[in-house]
Amino acid sequence: MSRVNIRPLFTGKTSTAQVRGGLCYIVESKADFLVIGQGVAGSLVTWELMRRGQRVRVLDEPRAGAASRSSGGLVNPLAGKKFPPAWRVQEALPYARDIYAALEDQLGCRLWFxxxxxxxxxxxxxxxxxxxxxxxxxxxxxxxxxxxxxxxxxxxxxxxxxxxxxxxxxVDFETLVTRFRQWLAEQDLLMGEVEEPLEVAENVVYCEGWRGQENPHFSFVPWxxxxxxxxxxxxxxxxxxxxxxxxxxxxxxxxxxxxxxxxxxxxxxxxxxxxxxxxxxxxxxxxxxxxxxxxxxxxxxxxxPAVNDRTPVLGRHPQDARRSILNGLGGKAALRAPFLARMLVNSLLAGEAIPETHDVARFWKG
Ligand SMILES: Cc1cc2nc3c(=O)[nH]c(=O)nc-3n(C[C@H](O)[C@H](O)[C@H](O)COP(=O)(O)OP(=O)(O)OC[C@H]3O[C@@H](n4cnc5c(N)ncnc54)[C@H](O)[C@@H]3O)c2cc1C
The missing domain is CATH 3.30.9.10 (D-Amino Acid Oxidase, subunit A, domain 2)
Known part of the structure; x- marks a missing residue:
């Protein structure tokens, strides 16, 4: 047995006890998901995964330029110069309201104005x-x-x-990410540095904002x-x-x-x-x-965080299915992030297709 750790991964979850050579070891079970980056994207993906009963851990290191701590947070359903309705606004707007309201209840603070x-x-x-x-x-x-x-x-x-x-x-992004982080910390779900995410979780979701451009697994994305x-x-x-x-x-x-x-x-x-x-x-x-x-x-x-076609990127890595991404929210995160987080989680847990226009695979050249 190469690794022994007596600290259970999740408060309230049982770890596996193994007996080897007359000694009893408690072996950490892997999380279902590790979410890397806890701005708005990572917070909402974590929330969606936890609502579906997934065991999630989160790794976030403060990095300069994090967007969610320096954002207008404006919700504008007609944002373009010629006032086009936001993408799938009839679904995205009510869903955003529901999710921010649920987070307000959970975190005990006001987020949506x-x-x-x-x-x-x-x-x-x-x-x-x-x-x-x-x-x-x-x-x-x-x-x-x-x-x-x-x-x-x-x-x-x-x-x-x-x-x-x-x-x-x-939407008050600063309060959202600050209070969500506290809530994760209270449940002991925040991690320190990890060398290889897939050693601590079955799957990893990268929500690194503009730092996504430093991620070697997604270097094919035109940031x-x-x-x-x-x-x-x-x-x-x-x-x-x-x-x-x-x-x-x-x-x-x-x-x-x-x-x-x-x-x-x-x-x-x-x-x-x-x-x-x-x-x-x-x-x-x-x-x-x-x-x-x-x-x-x-x-x-x-x-x-943006890419050259100004459309978010989400979905599994085309050749490494245990690694996924939600990024490229651009200047319209408040309205679309909850809907896109759900779309990603529906894809990860239920195999639902992500529209080609948004799938990270659109940039993959093999
Ligand atoms: C000036 C400005 C105005 C804006 N105005 C609006 C607006 O009015 N309306 C709107 O909807 N949107 C607006 N936006 C856009 C919106 O803020 C962003 O799209 C959104 O916050 C992006 O969230 P994110 O979680 O993807 O990235 P971020 O908020 O950048 O979060 C990424 C997190 O991941 C961490 N991280 C990165 N790499 C790693 C790593 N390898 N390991 C651990 N942690 C890591 C970072 O430290 C950070 O905490 C604005 C943005 C800016 C900058």
């Missing part, structure tokens, strides 16, 4: 695009009141008009990580409507005149904190379209 979003048109092509969205049977469910140009001026420059996106809001900044602002003068205001950059009211604001896009300096000139550049861009004035009280940087 309903907050309508004022979408300010920025480009003349968006005027007919909004008309098309309002006439589209699916998109129209998310198109609320629309406003003529100048409705919000001078607080918000809106020379092309604006509309309210309904069923929008935001295109995208670094961004979030600011925390204090309103010092002016007024704003009590909505998330999205005009390319966005402002989200928090409390007591505090706002979160974002975001930028960048393709380098992935593990670096925000520079002062980046912070000031983002603030100046926002202040070009609002007469409100702010002090910066904080800034963070994170890296959106």
């Amino acid at each position: 309903d907050q309508p979003m004022l979408r300010v048109l920025m480009d003349e092509k968006q005027v007919p695009a909004l008309d098309r969205a309002a006439a589209d049977p699916l998109a129209s469910a998310f198109v609320g009141e629309s406003f003529a140009p100048g409705r919000w001026a001078p607080q918000v420059a809106d020379p092309l008009g604006s509309f309210v996106t309904q069923h929008a809001g935001w 295109t990580p995208d670094r961004g900044l979030i600011l925390h602002l204090e309103l010092i003068s002016g007024k704003l409507p009590p909505l998330i205001i999205n005009r390319g950059q966005w402002l989200r009211p928090m409390w007591d005149g505090r706002y979160a604001a974002g975001a930028t896009h960048g393709w380098d300096r992935f593990d670096q904190p925000p520079l002062e000139d980046e912070v000031m550049a983002l603030l100046e861009t926002i202040q070009e379209w609002t007469t409100a004035r702010f002090n910066v009280v904080g800034a963070t940087a994170g890296v959106r």
Whole structure:
């Protein structure tokens, strides 16, 4: 027997006792799954697996640029420039609400915040695009009141008009990952470093965010990580409507005149904190379209995990079926991560097919 460890893997689970040479050893049984990375993706995959009775352990090491700790968390069902409905939004949105509500109950904290979003048109092509969205049977469910140009001026420059996106809001990712980690720790489900994941679990699910590009098993994925900044602002003068205001950059009211604001896009300096000139550049861009004035009280940087077709990646490794992945959530994790975590787990436990558009195998060249 090569390995002896008297510590049971799971609290409340029995380990196997073996007798060899007159000595009694307690042998650790392997977990069903080891989840590597505990941002939003890893937390939701872990939650789905545990709900299905799987024995899960989690390994997460703090790495610079973790997106879930520096995210807007906005839920925008019509995120694109021409307001297309999010992929399978009729299923993904109600499922996301259910899962965040279940996590709120389990973790004892608030995660989901309903907050309508004022979408300010920025480009003349968006005027007919909004008309098309309002006439589209699916998109129209998310198109609320629309406003003529100048409705919000001078607080918000809106020379092309604006509309309210309904069923929008935001998810508090920072609280989610912090409280979920505490909950895992209470059950003794967090692991330290492991040399080979498949020695401690039958299967491994990699949820490493932008660090996925360092994973040799998934080096065939064309990673295109995208670094961004979030600011925390204090309103010092002016007024704003009590909505998330999205005009390319966005402002989200928090409390007591505090706002979160974002975001930028960048393709380098992935593990670096925000520079002062980046912070000031983002603030100046926002202040070009609002007469409100702010002090910066904080800034963070994170890296959106993305791939070159801007579509998430999930599923088993094409040649190493015990290794799977959920990654590439890009800038739309809040809405789609719960649905994709369920899709992955349905595939792992019940063999359900993952759409080719999302299957990690789409990049495999053999
Ligand atoms: C500036 C910014 C604004 C954003 N705004 C929005 C928004 O408004 N709405 C929205 O829905 N999404 C938004 N996003 C995107 C969203 O935050 C991300 O898609 C999501 O958080 C990614 O989660 P993840 O779990 O895949 O990765 P991460 O959150 O990066 O988590 C990965 C975790 O794995 C750990 N890790 C990595 N490698 C290893 C390893 N080998 N071993 C152990 N641990 C490891 C890391 O330390 C980290 O904790 C934004 C992102 C940024 C950066």
